[in-house]
Amino acid sequence: TILPLIQIILLILERTVIGGNKTVLHGDSVILPCKLIDTTETLTQISWQRKTRGKPQLDSFFTVVPPDKQRYLNGNDNRFRFAGNASEMDGSLQLSNVTLLDEGTYSCIFTLFPTGDYKTDIPLTVIGIICAGLEETMANIKEENTLNSLTKNRRKR
Ligand SMILES: *[C@@H]1O[C@H](CO)[C@@H](O)[C@H](O)[C@H]1NC(C)=O
C-alpha cells in the first residue's frame, strides 16, 4: 500500500529547512524563502542572519518569536518584512528596494525545543546593470580621495 511510502518520505523530509538561491534586480523586491518541513517539535524562535557586501561581518538582523512577535536587531532595516507564518513553520522574509550592498548570503535559523537549531543559507545575487559600474567608480574615487588626503597629511609633517 501507499501509506508506508508516505511515512518514509515524511521521515526523510523531517526537519528539513527549505531555502533556495535568489537573483533580483537592483531596486526590486525579493522573497527570501525559508520553510521548515514537518516537525512536531515546538518552535521557539526564527532568526535571520546576513553576510553581505554592505555587512561583511555576520549580522543578526531579524527575529520572530511565535506566534508573531517580530523584532529588528542592530538597527531597523525596515526594508525587511516578515512574509511567513510562524504557526506554519514559514520563516520567509521579503526585502524591498534591493541595492548591490544587499548581495550576499542570508541564513534562516529555526530554533526548536528540544533539539535546537536548524539552519539554511539563501545566497542572494543582485543584478545592477549600469549601477554596477557606477558604484565601483564611486568606490575608486573615494579610495583615491583617501589616498590623496593621506599623502597631503604626510607632506604637512
Ligand atoms: C546555490 O548557489 C551555491 C553557490 O553560489 C551553489 O553551490 C548551489 O549549488 C546553488 N544551489 C542551487 C539550488 O542552485
Ligand SMILES: *[C@@H]1O[C@H](CO)[C@@H](O)[C@H](O)[C@H]1NC(C)=O
Ligand atoms: C522603497 O523606495 C521607495 C522609493 O524611494 C520609498 O517610497 C519606499 O518607502 C521604500 N520602501 C522601504 C520599505 O524602504
Ligand SMILES: *[C@@H]1O[C@H](CO)[C@@H](O)[C@H](O)[C@H]1NC(C)=O
Ligand atoms: C498563520 O497560520 C495559521 C494556521 O494555518 C492561521 O490560522 C493564521 O491565520 C495564519 N496567520 C496569518 C497572519 O496569515
